[in-house]
Amino acid sequence: MTTNNRNYRVWTDDEDDKLVEALLNMTNTGKFKSDNGFRTGYLPHLEACLKEALPESGILGKPHIESRIKTLKRDWAAFYDMLNTSGFGYDTVKHSVTASTDVWNSYIATHKHGGKWKNKTLPRYEDLCVIFGKDRAQGKKAKTVIEVEEEVNMVEEEHQRNEDFDEISHNVGTDSSLQVEETSSVRSKKRKRARQVDPLVRSFSDAVVLFADRLKETSAELSEDIKFELDIKKKTLMMPEELSKMTSLSQLEKFQAIEKIKDDQIRVMTFWSLGEEEREAWIRFLLSS
Incomplete structure (x- = not known):
């Protein structure tokens, strides 16, 4: 569903689901995805995926998908920040943030945009954690929504600089x-x-x-x-898919395992050097340490 403004689009739930599925697949396979964001060419790739899944939608990489990813990342970041604030919890059934009235009032007093999440859900939060989780430092001071938006803009500028550099390098060579x-x-x-x-x-x-x-x-x-x-x-990037095969691990344990391994090259190499049966035992050892 679109409006008269070519640069703005009202996305349906089905369109959002298809976009998140395409982003999730891109993240799990490592295609057009890096720790710092998306690689050059990701928008045409996503546009092609949505065109195949929703042939009548008319969704374009620029500006539709690019704008929607910004919104999804901003919403996920706000949601993530609240869940990493003392007093907040997560309802896995409703996919919403929970907290007492006092906690909400205190949070809204310093985060004026946080109030909208009091009665709002984020159905694909877990998937967005996989997609955007590596773009956000874990265990450090949470960034504000404004900082996240600035970070998104910086990544896009870096992509543009990379494209310009490729052209300049060719000419210089x-x-x-x-x-x-x-x-x-x-x-x-x-x-x-x-x-x-x-x-x-x-x-x-x-x-x-x-x-x-x-x-x-x-x-x-x-x-x-x-x-x-x-x-x-x-x-x-292949780890989430491999961990999903370990049925004895809970979803939370899988997330914790990813956080313990993803920024440590030695642990990444150790994980893949082990046999399939050994990996699960090693994960449990890692989580217990």
């Missing part, structure tokens, strides 16, 4: 190759009249060659580091 080839051919001719060459020009040409060589070495080193980081992130 092409220009550098041409400069190196031209420098190599011209240098042989200039050796015959070296005394007439401006030393500044010669120094600049040599600097270009050295820069190109160093760039190749640095790129190779970074490539290995990036591959390792991506492997760790991929293994981390």
